[in-house]
Amino acid sequence: MTYAYLFKYIIIGDTGVGKSCLLLQFTDKRFQPVHDLTIGVEFGARMVNIDGKQIKLQIWDTAGQESFRSITRSYYRGAAGALLVYDITRRETFNHLTSWLEDARQHSSSNMVIMLIGNKSDLESRRDVKREEGEAFAREHGLIFMETSAKTACNVEEAFINTAKEIYRKIQQGLFDVHNEANGIKIGPQQCISTSVGSSTSQRNSREVGSNSGCC
Amino acid sequence: MSAGRPPFLPGLWAPHPRMTSQTRARPRQRACSTGRPGRLQRHLSGEFDQLRDFPIFESNFVQVTRLGEVANKVTMGVAASSPALELPDLLLLAGPTKENGRLQLFGLFPLQFVQLFVHDESRWQLKVKFRTGRAFYLQLRAPPETRDREFGQWVRLLYRLRFHSAQGAVPFTQEYSALEDCDDDEEDEEELELEEPPALDTRLDPQTSVLWGL
Numbered sequence: 001m002t003y004a005y006l007f008k009y010i011i012i013g014d015t016g017v018g019k020s021c022l023l024l025q026f027t028d029k030r031f032q033p034v035h036d037l038t039i040g041v042e043f044g045a046r047m048v049n050i051d052g053k054q055i056k057l058q059i060w061d062t063a064g065q066e067s068f069r070s071i072t073r074s075y076y077r078g079a080a081g082a083l084l085v086y087d088i089t090r091r092e093t094f095n096h097l098t099s100w101l102e103d104a105r106q107h108s109s110s111n112m113v114i115m116l117i118g119n120k121s122d123l124e125s126r127r128d129v130k131r132e133e134g135e136a137f138a139r140e141h142g143l144i145f146m147e148t149s150a151k152t153a154c155n156v157e158e159a160f161i162n163t164a165k166e167i168y169r170k171i172q173q174g175l176f177d178v179h180n181e182a183n184g185i186k187i188g189p190q191q192c193i194s195t196s197v198g199s200s201t202s203q204r205n206s207r208e209v210g211s212n213s214g215c216c
Numbered sequence: 217m218s219a220g221r222p223p224f225l226p227g228l229w230a231p232h233p234r235m236t237s238q239t240r241a242r243p244r245q246r247a248c249s250t251g252r253p254g255r256l257q258r259h260l261s262g263e264f265d266q267l268r269d270f271p272i273f274e275s276n277f278v279q280v281t282r283l284g285e286v287a288n289k290v291t292m293g294v295a296a297s298s299p300a301l302e303l304p305d306l307l308l309l310a311g312p313t314k315e316n317g318r319l320q321l322f323g324l325f326p327l328q329f330v331q332l333f334v335h336d337e338s339r340w341q342l343k344v345k346f347r348t349g350r351a352f353y354l355q356l357r358a359p360p361e362t363r364d365r366e367f368g369q370w371v372r373l374l375y376r377l378r379f380h381s382a383q384g385a386v387p388f389t390q391e392y393s394a395l396e397d398c399d400d401d402e403e404d405e406e407e408l409e410l411e412e413p414p415a416l417d418t419r420l421d422p423q424t425s426v427l428w429g430l
């Protein structure tokens with residue numbers, strides 16, 4: 001299937017926060033409670049529709065453990081978007097955000113859009129990190145923020161798609177040089193990029209994100 | 217479009233629902249060691265800029281159960297993340313998507329966390345085992361006239377990797393226990409003994425030889 005752009009995403013954060021589950025929920029619409037420990041990188045892909053454009057998201061799900069950290073660093077390169085995930089029921093995963101963010105900023109393009117995700121919002125009774133704390137962290141560091149549940153699928157679509165919208169907005173504003181592959185954006189095969197990005201309403205055959213479901 | 221997950225990652229031996237529809241035969245491709253880029257290499261050059269320039273040795277396989285039942289198609293490759301490396305350091309796994317049968321990269325794993333074994337030489341079968349305990353079996357899919365040669369390349373590779381890791385691989389540490397290790401049957405693997413370590417100077421530079429002299 002053809003696409004206007006391909007965006008590379010990377011999913012980062014401590015082990016066990018639900019990175020692999022988020023990806024599976026987004027690509028396959030299912031939750032698998034027992035997931036193997038990720039070693040290296042696992043890939044997922046899905047087409048989304050932003051503003052009438054088909055965009056392929058190529059998602060790199062990385063291993064969160066310390067022993068893989070140096071390996072993970074080399075995968076930031078060329079990512080247009082990052083999902084930085086913590087677990088709202090485990091404060092230490094929130095405390096580690098700063099070091100993840102440092103890594104991400106240091107090893108990626110400065111334009112990379114970072115979405116901060118507080119996952120496992122279905123576990124309200126075990127909440128250990130307030131939503132306001134996530135919001136404040138995001139505001140302070142210039143990130144987008146959402147709470148999600150890979151289990152109930154709440155906000156999962158929105159998290160991936162809002163990140164794409166932000167990247168797309170940056171492209172339209174000319175902040176991203178789409179010809180520089182280091183930015184994590186590729187122009188789709190046989191796309192004529194001289195046509196202005198924007199209002200085309202063709203190619204509506206992919207799933208559209210519903211308006212904010214407000215489930216979390 | 218969704219791409220699915222590697223069939224060998226979720227669950228135990230249930231063939232992945234996305235993959236089983238793709239087990240019909242398709243034109244065979246030769247491994248890229250013959251000089252021509254393989255399917256995986258071509259897929260990477262299309263969409264994975266960072267992996268595009270890696271030297272890759274790849275073959276097409278079918279995933280089989282331990283008893284040899286055929287599940288789904290897998291393309292496995294090894295790649296070197298730098299041309300300066302004497303040996304590949306990454307394992308790549310790909311398979312056809314359900315939607316259109318096109319090859320899709322599923323995973324990229326540092327070889328230091330993966331072990332390769334000969335499972336059944338007479339059936340051109342390898343065992344791939346992750347340090348987390350997860351293991352699966354792959355049977356080479358190649359034309360009869362080149363099958364033995366191609367399998368031999370994998371066997372040589374596996375020897376070299378093992379010799380290399382015996383020289384001081386990074387120990388694997390993990391936070392989860394290896395829950396999946398129940399089918400650990402390494403005793404009955406035909407693990408090849410390292411009677412005689414290959415001489416160091418036979419390890420060739422992929423830049424000067426075609427892919428590590430396999």
Ligand SMILES: Nc1nc2c(ncn2[C@@H]2O[C@H](COP(=O)(O)OP(=O)(O)O)[C@@H](O)[C@H]2O)c(=O)[nH]1
Pocket residue numbers: 013014015016017018019020021022032033034035036037038064119120121122123148149150151152
């Ligand atoms: N209740 C709940 N559990 C989750 C959620 N996401 C992941 N999990 C569980 O958290 C554990 C770790 O998930 P995984 O995706 O492997 O984490 P990763 O190491 O970050 O990839 C698994 O046991 C999942 O079942 C969620 O949104 N809600």
Ligand SMILES: [Mg+2]
Pocket residue numbers: 019020021036037038061062063
């Ligand atoms: Mg994971």
